[in-house]
Amino acid sequence: xxxxxxxxxxxxxxxxxxxxxxxxxxxxxxxxxxxxxxxxxxxxxxxxxxxxxxxxxxxxxxxxxxxxxxxxxxxxxxxxxxxxxxxxxxxxxxxxxxxxxxxxxxx
Numbered sequence: 001x002x003x004x005x006x007x008x009x010x011x012x013x014x015x016x017x018x019x020x021x022x023x024x025x026x027x028x029x030x031x032x033x034x035x036x037x038x039x040x041x042x043x044x045x046x047x048x049x050x051x052x053x054x055x056x057x058x059x060x061x062x063x064x065x066x067x068x069x070x071x072x073x074x075x076x077x078x079x080x081x082x083x084x085x086x087x088x089x090x091x092x093x094x095x096x097x098x099x100x101x102x103x104x105x106x107x
Contacts, residue, residue: 006031006095008069008088014045021053024060033091036070043073050079057082063102065095 007030011017020034036046050057058081060066068078071086078084083098085091 004031004092004095004099005029006033006065006092008033008035010035010037010040012040014041014049017041017046017049018052021049021056024056024066027064029064031065031067031095033067033069033088033095036068036072038070038072043077046073047077047079050082054079054081061098065098067091067094 005028007027009020009032011020011034017034024032057066061081066082068082068084069086069088069091070084073084075084083094085094
């Protein structure tokens with residue numbers, strides 16, 4: 001994918017993650033990769049923020065991709081409305097695939 005615009009974010013607390021989701025539409029039209037480390041967020045904190053912001057995330061994902069980047073949590077525990085990837089390369093693959101899907105659906 002040429003010149004794909006994306007940003008990698010590293011929230012270091014539940015409050016930062018919550019603020020990031022509150023400001024989803026202020027990212028200048030970029031895809032988002034949210035790097036999650038267990039050192040900063042527990043699974044419970046992550047799940048609470050995701051559920052609280054589910055509607056915002058789903059609306060955002062209609063036009064841009066948002067991928068969680070983590071290898072520290074069991075993927076089956078993460079809600080299906082947000083994709084998860086273990087590496088940045090795989091997160092970029094998800095973004096590229098979703099872009100292709102959006103293009104096909106708009107035709």
